[in-house]
Amino acid sequence: MKTKFFTTIFLAFAFVIGIQAQDPTVAAPVPSKIYAANKVISIFSDSYTNIAGVNFNPAWNQKTVESNILIGGNNTLKYANLSYQGTDFNVDVNCVPMKYIHIDVYAATAMTVNFSIINHAPQSEKPYTLTLLANKWNSFDIPLTAYSGLTLTNIYQFKVDAPSVTTPTIYIDNLYFYDDSETVDTSAPTAFTATKGAVTWGTAELLLNATDNSGAINYEIKYGTKTLKAGGVSGVQKSYIVTGLNPSADYNFSVTAADATGNVAANNPIVVPVKTAFVAAPTTSAPIPPVRDAAKVISIFSNAYTNVANTNFQANWQQNTVVSPIQVAGTDDVLVYSNLNYQGTELGSDVNASAMNFLHIDVWTTNESMLTIQPLSRTGGGPVKAPLTPLNKDVWNSYNIPITTFAGLNLTDLFQFAIEGSSGKMIFIDNLYFYSTATGVKELDVNNTIKVYPNPVSDKMTIQSDSEISELTISNLVGQTIKTEKINLLQKTIDVSDIAAGNYFVSFKLVNGKSVTQKMVKQ
Numbered sequence: 001m002k003t004k005f006f007t008t009i010f011l012a013f014a015f016v017i018g019i020q021a022q023d024p025t026v027a028a029p030v031p032s033k034i035y036a037a038n039k040v041i042s043i044f045s046d047s048y049t050n051i052a053g054v055n056f057n058p059a060w061n062q063k064t065v066e067s068n069i070l071i072g073g074n075n076t077l078k079y080a081n082l083s084y085q086g087t088d089f090n091v092d093v094n095c096v097p098m099k100y101i102h103i104d105v106y107a108a109t110a111m112t113v114n115f116s117i118i119n120h121a122p123q124s125e126k127p128y129t130l131t132l133l134a135n136k137w138n139s140f141d142i143p144l145t146a147y148s149g150l151t152l153t154n155i156y157q158f159k160v161d162a163p164s165v166t167t168p169t170i171y172i173d174n175l176y177f178y179d180d181s182e183t184v185d186t187s188a189p190t191a192f193t194a195t196k197g198a199v200t201w202g203t204a205e206l207l208l209n210a211t212d213n214s215g216a217i218n219y220e221i222k223y224g225t226k227t228l229k230a231g232g233v234s235g236v237q238k239s240y241i242v243t244g245l246n247p248s249a250d251y252n253f254s255v256t257a258a259d260a261t262g263n264v265a266a267n268n269p270i271v272v273p274v275k276t277a278f279v280a281a282p283t284t285s286a287p288i289p290p291v292r293d294a295a296k297v298i299s300i301f302s303n304a305y306t307n308v309a310n311t312n313f314q315a316n317w318q319q320n321t322v323v324s325p326i327q328v329a330g331t332d333d334v335l336v337y338s339n340l341n342y343q344g345t346e347l348g349s350d351v352n353a354s355a356m357n358f359l360h361i362d363v364w365t366t367n368e369s370m371l372t373i374q375p376l377s378r379t380g381g382g383p384v385k386a387p388l389t390p391l392n393k394d395v396w397n398s399y400n401i402p403i404t405t406f407a408g409l410n411l412t413d414l415f416q417f418a419i420e421g422s423s424g425k426m427i428f429i430d431n432l433y434f435y436s437t438a439t440g441v442k443e444l445d446v447n448n449t450i451k452v453y454p455n456p457v458s459d460k461m462t463i464q465s466d467s468e469i470s471e472l473t474i475s476n477l478v479g480q481t482i483k484t485e486k487i488n489l490l491q492k493t494i495d496v497s498d499i500a501a502g503n504y505f506v507s508f509k510l511v512n513g514k515s516v517t518q519k520m521v522k523q
Helices: 002-017
Strands: 040-044 065-071 074-080 084-093 100-107 111-119 124-132 136-143 155-161 170-178 190-199 204-211 216-223 226-233 238-242 250-258 270-275 297-301 322-328 332-351 358-365 372-377 397-402 414-435 450-453 460-475 481-495 502-510 515-522
Touching: 040 084, 084 226, 100 111, 100 124, 124 136, 124 155, 155 170, 190 250, 190 270, 204 216, 204 226, 204 250, 216 238, 226 238, 297 332, 358 372, 450 515
Parallel strands: none
Antiparallel strands: 040 170, 065 074, 074 170, 084 155, 100 136, 100 170, 111 124, 111 155, 190 204, 204 238, 216 226, 216 250, 250 270, 297 414, 322 332, 332 414, 358 397, 358 414, 372 414, 450 460, 460 481, 460 502, 502 515
């Protein structure tokens, strides 16, 4: 009787403190058949070689907590508090030669789970519903015909969501595409062609075609030090656009064609010569912003003010746009947006712009005719796109957008910007910042408490501060981190000899909670 009483008390206590949900004690089943390497594209499994660089927790603003745990010595994905969860392959995968996708799923509660595969450019997705039995590993071999209508030559993401249960915990293992046929493919692709398509100042279209008995072709494109990959369907012309090219430049693209087994076309490689178009860049600096109190400005990109640290101007939103920093008139740092369709900017920290009156931006273009800018809030509201009009060609256009334009947007936690154009054009931007015209606002300029010398610097740079510096970060002009170093001192000398010559931002985190960013020139 006592035993039953104490057992009841323990279970009740366990329920209250949330320890009753246990990880599986048995690993997912080992695949019943191990297929040859060319018959499998593995994303997550200890039984196969997985494709490299997979991101199992991309930043999709989900509430799910993803982790990799060991169950019975076997690597297993755990999704706790599941709302939805993505997996990003980091490369496009050509699944046309495959017949099935395998997945093992465990849950303590019977439920249904949607398992979606997502293709790239143009992006679309399609779900397949998995019905799970409780407290056991559920194994599924989903025929790829279940995803009919979805282009299988460029699959690059999975998504899992559980619509039938609120924030459950599930476990996943053995996630791979496979072909169960016994046939050994020895036939190489034939009729391989590669020619030049449309060319702009920053892009080149390659038109690729070949035939193969497997139904699929894998193309590899090399130029300079870069290697690109593209999947195609046998006998169907593939249009592949190479982005991030320089205007008025000569390129030789070396293209090869192979099937999934690795059989290569007899006429590999085909070299496609391309010269990109000319485009005029600004010859004058953008207008210099007025001097304002630090408390009256929140700067995203400007030489005139202290910018939000660690901002990423080349956010990967699956767009074609390429962002690059250049200097205009020898001293003015400017961002170039090539092949613009849309482009995201992810701020290094959330911004409270509720006390600001205007959003300012300067834009130069030779060929863009339509442009909008849109701040985005972490907690929502809006969205509102502010048109940048009139957009005059070959001059700096300066816009002061009233903050009231973004009515309904929560201005206290802005974390992104989106800039959208027409298609494939080029723009130059400078001096992107919020500002206030209010009077009587005072704030200590913490920049005056930090000294960085020498600047320009060749090998060693000394930093000195009245307040203890906890960390230093050096980033390039598009927000990519180049160097990070713990400081925890008032003064320290930093070795920057390994950094290439150019212009950079040096961001300091102070122990008093403030962040400061200054410009550094590396010789």
